[in-house]
Amino acid sequence: MSDVPAIETNRLSKFYGRVGAVRGLTLSVGHNRLTGFLGRNGAGKSTTIKMLLGMVRPTSGEGTVLGKRIDDPAESVELRRDVAYLSEDKRLYGYMTVEQTIRFTASFYRDWRKEKADSLLRKFELPPGRKVKLLSKGMRTKLALLLALSRQPSLLILDEPSEGLDPIGVEQLLECLVAQSSEGTSVFFSSHQIEEVERIADQVCIVDQGRLLLDLSMDEIRESYRQIDLVFPFEPRQLEFDLPGVVNVRTKGYQMRVFSSGNTDEIIERARTHQATSVEVAPVGLRDVFLGTVRDGSNALV
Amino acid sequence: MLWYKAWMETRARFLFSLCGMVALPSYYVYHEAQGVEKFARLDWYYHSLHTGHGLIAAMWVAAVIFLMMGGLLREKAVGASSFTLALPVTRTSLMRVRILCGVCQAMALAVVPWMAMFLVSRATGMATSIYQAVFHVVLLAGGGLVFLALALLVSSVVEGEYTAPAVSFGIVFVDAIMLDTRGFGAFSPWGFIVGSEYFDRKTQLLLGSIPWVHLTVSILLAALLSGIAIKAVQRQEF
Amino acid sequence: MIFSKLAITSGEPLYLQLMQRIRHAAESGALQDGDQLPSIRALAEELVVSPNTVVKAYSELEHEGLIELRQGSGAFVTLSRRARSFLDRVERARERMAGFVSELREEGLRDDEIRRVFEAELLRAAAPVRTR
Numbered sequence: 001m002s003d004v005p006a007i008e009t010n011r012l013s014k015f016y017g018r019v020g021a022v023r024g025l026t027l028s029v030g031h032n033r034l035t036g037f038l039g040r041n042g043a044g045k046s047t048t049i050k051m052l053l054g055m056v057r058p059t060s061g062e063g064t065v066l067g068k069r070i071d072d073p074a075e076s077v078e079l080r081r082d083v084a085y086l087s088e089d090k091r092l093y094g095y096m097t098v099e100q101t102i103r104f105t106a107s108f109y110r111d112w113r114k115e116k117a118d119s120l121l122r123k124f125e126l127p128p129g130r131k132v133k134l135l136s137k138g139m140r141t142k143l144a145l146l147l148a149l150s151r152q153p154s155l156l157i158l159d160e161p162s163e164g165l166d167p168i169g170v171e172q173l174l175e176c177l178v179a180q181s182s183e184g185t186s187v188f189f190s191s192h193q194i195e196e197v198e199r200i201a202d203q204v205c206i207v208d209q210g211r212l213l214l215d216l217s218m219d220e221i222r223e224s225y226r227q228i229d230l231v232f233p234f235e236p237r238q239l240e241f242d243l244p245g246v247v248n249v250r251t252k253g254y255q256m257r258v259f260s261s262g263n264t265d266e267i268i269e270r271a272r273t274h275q276a277t278s279v280e281v282a283p284v285g286l287r288d289v290f291l292g293t294v295r296d297g298s299n300a301l302v
Numbered sequence: 303m304l305w306y307k308a309w310m311e312t313r314a315r316f317l318f319s320l321c322g323m324v325a326l327p328s329y330y331v332y333h334e335a336q337g338v339e340k341f342a343r344l345d346w347y348y349h350s351l352h353t354g355h356g357l358i359a360a361m362w363v364a365a366v367i368f369l370m371m372g373g374l375l376r377e378k379a380v381g382a383s384s385f386t387l388a389l390p391v392t393r394t395s396l397m398r399v400r401i402l403c404g405v406c407q408a409m410a411l412a413v414v415p416w417m418a419m420f421l422v423s424r425a426t427g428m429a430t431s432i433y434q435a436v437f438h439v440v441l442l443a444g445g446g447l448v449f450l451a452l453a454l455l456v457s458s459v460v461e462g463e464y465t466a467p468a469v470s471f472g473i474v475f476v477d478a479i480m481l482d483t484r485g486f487g488a489f490s491p492w493g494f495i496v497g498s499e500y501f502d503r504k505t506q507l508l509l510g511s512i513p514w515v516h517l518t519v520s521i522l523l524a525a526l527l528s529g530i531a532i533k534a535v536q537r538q539e540f
Numbered sequence: 541m542i543f544s545k546l547a548i549t550s551g552e553p554l555y556l557q558l559m560q561r562i563r564h565a566a567e568s569g570a571l572q573d574g575d576q577l578p579s580i581r582a583l584a585e586e587l588v589v590s591p592n593t594v595v596k597a598y599s600e601l602e603h604e605g606l607i608e609l610r611q612g613s614g615a616f617v618t619l620s621r622r623a624r625s626f627l628d629r630v631e632r633a634r635e636r637m638a639g640f641v642s643e644l645r646e647e648g649l650r651d652d653e654i655r656r657v658f659e660a661e662l663l664r665a666a667a668p669v670r671t672r
Contacts, residue, residue, distance in 0.1 A: 032592070034592070055383075055388075073393075081390040087384030095311055096310055108390055175588055178591060179581060181590060181591050218553075222550065222551060
């Protein structure tokens with residue numbers, strides 16, 4: 001594994017006037033992994049990606065992609081040679097046909113793979129002679145995907161890739177991402193479709209209001225995050241459960257639900273010393289982690 | 303393949319303009335030539351050539367504005383700018399190709415229609431001097447670059463799919479109206495390309511030698527406007 | 541070799557689930573000594589999970605001695621002595637489990653209650669995972 005992270009940012013910020021789209025984002029995305037970038041609409045995901053690719057200038061902070069600085073125009077062109085990108089817009093040139101678009105795109109990249117492009121063209125059932133402006137949204141998305149995947153890039157960045165795809169299309173997309181990853185491409189994709197991220201991501205970064213809230217591996221979430229449902233013979237006090245590892249606590253009558261990121265034993269021990277009559281531990285899915293983290297915004301990483 | 307893209311983007315507009323600009327003025331001149339028999343006054347015919355040139359010039363400016371419609375800002379309105387900007391090319395080279403493609407097309411649009419008109423005049427037996435033809439073409443091609451650069455600059459700062467050409471037309475319209483304003487005539491680009499300063503009402507011909515100084519100034523102005531356009535695009539956020 | 545889909549939301553990392561599936565296949569005889577496992581890419585695509593999951597599962601199984609990763613060829617099942625003893629332990633554990641489960645049933649617990657108690661206990665005391 002290479003020591004240089006695929007993407008690295010240091011206090012990256014973008015302010016539009018007083019409005020902070022991205023605020024002090026410090027991120028490190030590893031090589032040879034599938035990293036999911038989760039967040040609500042307007043959390044700053046697209047703006048971050050645009051800064052990484054030189055489309056938007058950061059207000060402050062810095063970043064590198066594949067070791068090259070994002071704010072230097074010459075290095076930005078360099079890094080784009082090894083990065084494949086699927087934008088949120090997924091719009092291409094209406095005046096070109098599918099075939100012309102593919103030929104056009106292929107001319108810019110030394111790592112273009114024609115056999116892969118041909119097979120994806122068949123798999124996605126795209127009509128080569130049709131003008132792009134006459135394609136449906138789903139077909140346009142697939143074409144944009146084909147252009148990003150018919151290469152052997154070091155890094156693949158996708159912004160909401162499954163938008164506009166039907167369930168079969170989504171399945172094909174996930175298979176393609178997994179295949180690309182197994183060929184050594186680092187994949188960084190933003191999404192607000194939690195199930196997709198949960199299935200294929202190795203690492204998940206959760207952002208909200210321009211800040212990074214969480215940066216975890218999916219294995220860690222599956223292994224350590226727990227939902228502990230407790231019942232007491234009296235109305236319990238939340239303060240008693242302010243233990244390390246507790247993300248948040250909710251009480252309702254005699255019941256208490258603890259959402260923890262680890263340290264389950266100590267929490268259960270505490271529950272027993274407080275005479276809990278029922279202790280049930282359940283695993284927690286990425287959706288619960290996301291909702292729990294984003295709602296309780298005080299968990300921002302420094 | 304940036305040239306391919308620039309060509310594909312403007313191909314329809316260019317060919318449409320070329321056909322229109324070859325057909326209309328040539329037909330007009332041909333039609334006028336039929337009437338010369340009746341009046342037997344050559345200057346009447348030369349007047350029609352001058353009018354033909356006016357037609358070509360007006361269509362040329364319109365065509366150039368339409369050809370310069372495009373670029374990253376227009377793609378932004380449509381949603382394709384992310385795709386272009388992700389390509390491993392600098393914004394400068396994108397602009398460069400767009401400008402050069404536009405200049406080549408503009409030159410073709412200045413020369414070909416006049417050649418057609420010239421051939422028609424020969425065919426109808428009206429002897430127009432080559433010098434007159436060249437004078438007109440040089441005025442249009444050299445002096446008109448300012449309009450090209452203007453359309454380029456407007457398309458680089460005004461957002462929206464059709465707003466930029468609308469603004470360009472507005473500016474040209476103002477220039478054309480102010481042509482008759484005293485003192486402005488000498489500086490008006492539109493006045494320059496139709497040759498109002500060199501036009502002699504008696505002979506209906508352009509007099510004097512080709513005004514190289516004015517042409518150079520015009521071209522430099524066009525270069526300046528283009529430079530500003532490139533800078534604007536470099537600083538733009540998408 | 542067909543593996544069933546992994547449980548995405550469960551208290552267990554995917555690579556551990558995959559390891560269990562492969563071990564089960566070896567125990568039950570679906571995978572014989574010398575059989576080749578799917579390539580990392582093929583298995584990842586089939587299950588639609590990250591290839592790193594497959595990589596981790598294969599390398600842990602290699603460490604346990606159940607499979608062998610041959611450079612350039614792929615992953616092969618090798619029921620080494622260490623693996624065989626491991627499989628024996630699993631077999632004995634299953635026998636003990638069968639006894640315990642029938643005890644609990646005799647005490648009147650329903651199957652789903654037994655399952656809940658069992659899973660909760662496992663989740664609570666999740667063993668620390670050995671990482672590379």
